[in-house]
Amino acid sequence: MDRVTFTGRLSDAHLVDHLARCRAVCFPPFEEDYGFVTAEAFASRKAVITCRDSGGPAELVDDGVSGFISEPTPHALSVSLRRVMDDAGLAERMGEAAAVRGAKLNWAAVQGPGVRHSLALPTYPFQRQRFLIPFKTASRRAAGPSVHELLGTRLGVAGVAAQFERVVSATDPAWVGDHRIAGEVVMPLTAYLEAALSAARQVDATVTGLDAVEVGEPMPLREGESRVLQVSVDRAAPGAPARVRVFSRDAAREDAEWALHASALASHAVKMGSRLALNSSPEPVSNIAASVAEDAAVLGVVWFAIEHPVAAASIAAVLLVAGLAMLYVLVRVVRRGVRRWRQRRDGPPAYA
Numbered sequence: 425m426d427r428v429t430f431t432g433r434l435s436d437a438h439l440v441d442h443l444a445r446c447r448a449v450c451f452p453p454f455e456e457d458y459g460f461v462t463a464e465a466f467a468s469r470k471a472v473i474t475c476r477d478s479g480g481p482a483e484l485v486d487d488g489v490s491g492f493i494s495e496p497t498p499h500a501l502s503v504s505l506r507r508v509m510d511d512a513g514l515a516e517r518m519g520e521a522a523a524v525r526g527a528k529l530n531w532a533a534v535q536g537p538g539v540r541h542s543l544a545l546p547t548y549p550f551q552r553q554r555f556l557i558p559f560k561t562a563s564r565r566a567a568g569p570s571v572h573e574l575l576g577t578r579l580g581v582a583g584v585a586a587q588f589e590r591v592v593s594a595t596d597p598a599w600v601g602d603h604r605i606a607g608e609v610v611m612p613l614t615a616y617l618e619a620a621l622s623a624a625r626q627v628d629a630t631v632t633g634l635d636a637v638e639v640g641e642p643m644p645l646r647e648g649e650s651r652v653l654q655v656s657v658d659r660a661a662p663g664a665p666a667r668v669r670v671f672s673r674d675a676a677r678e679d680a681e682w683a684l685h686a687s688a689l690a691s692h693a694v695k696m697g698s699r700l701a702l703n704s705s706p707e708p709v710s711n712i713a714a715s716v717a718e719d720a721a722v723l724g725v726v727w728f729a730i731e732h733p734v735a736a737a738s739i740a741a742v743l744l745v746a747g748l749a750m751l752y753v754l755v756r757v758v759r760r761g762v763r764r765w766r767q768r769r770d771g772p773p774a775y776a
Contacts, residue, residue, distance in 0.1 A: 443468035447515045448491070448508040452501060455479040466490070466526025471518035473504045490522040571626060573597055574619040575655055578626065585627045585666060586657045588619075591675050594645040605762055611643035616686035620668040623655040624690035627666065634688040635665065641683045642765065643672055650675040654682075657690075665689040 434442065443449070449465035452475045459481035465472045466484075472491035474481040487493040492504035508515040570576055574597070576590020594601055594609040603612045617634060624631040643651065651672045660666035669687045674680035729736040 448473055451481050453478050456481055466522040469519040469523040471515055471522055490518055490525045572622045575622055584656050585659045588623055588655045590653050591650050592653050593650040594647055609645040616670045619655050619670055620688050623657050624668050627657050630692055631690045633691045635691045637688040640685050643685050665691060
């Protein structure tokens with residue numbers, strides 16, 4: 425190693441100086457396409473030592489005539505190098521043969537008579553330019569302007585009232601990284617509701633809320649991965665609410681399976697499901713009866729609280745405790761479901 429010097433990149437003047445003073449050129453790349461180093465060495469009357477798996481250089485060198493083609497092993501390469509180092513006459517004769525071989529590189533014969541396909545490429549770093557043919561990035565559909573942070577662009581899709589699409593990740597939108605379950609970023613339920621409500625309002629600006637919300641699969645957003653988020657608003661029958669659904673799939677695979685995260689019905693007033701069914705009825709009797717019953721129930725509760733405050737307070741306390749107990753049970757069920765989902769995702773444990 426004392427006789428080996430790694431010079432790094434050489435200027436054109438230094439490269440010519442080295443080619444003039446060297447005994448031979450060792451060029452052992454792996455599957456090189458052409459090898460301009462070989463052509464430069466031939467033009468400088470220098471033999472070239474290369475390997476059988478070097479590609480283009482192995483095709484240009486005549487083994488034993490204009491250089492050596494060695495096996496791609498350190499021992500075989502060192503043997504070829506020692507031969508030219510120990511025999512200056514051999515290196516000179518091979519260099520003369522290399523010059524003759526290099527003189528046969530006829531570009532006119534390659535291009536054809538009267539045809540010029542040459543391109544003047546830059547030779548200095550500050551002159552470098554891109555010579556690639558520009559092309560338009562292929563897209564499966566035209567993307568329009570973003571209509572909402574969670575909806576992205578509106579797509580022209582047949583069979584639905586509207587469909588929106590955007591790509592989400594653990595860092596986009598930026599706030600989603602603050603919502604984590606067991607240390608993993610997960611799209612929050614409020615994002616589904618906001619996306620569904622905004623999509624419904626893009627179709628009908630008079631929509632004020634969502635009814636019959638159903639929550640499906642969670643949407644984990646792992647580091648370095650992205651998901652395509654789509655929100656679809658179905659066409660609604662006259663007098664009926666429109667259904668809004670939130671889907672996503674892996675952005676890296678076009679054939680990835682779509683996961684349903686949430687669905688809801690667009691509403692023009694926030695109502696319970698029974699009241700929504702009553703209001704969608706074409707006859708007025710059910711609406712009138714439901715409204716009278718609601719008003720009577722409200723008046724009855726107020727009267728009871730005024731006439732029997734202790735009993736009303738006791739009932740309220742019992743209902744509060746029952747509500748807290750139900751909330752505790754619901755939290756345990758959700759956490760158990762998340763743990764089971766993570767176990768299914770990570771697969772069964774490996775046993776020794």
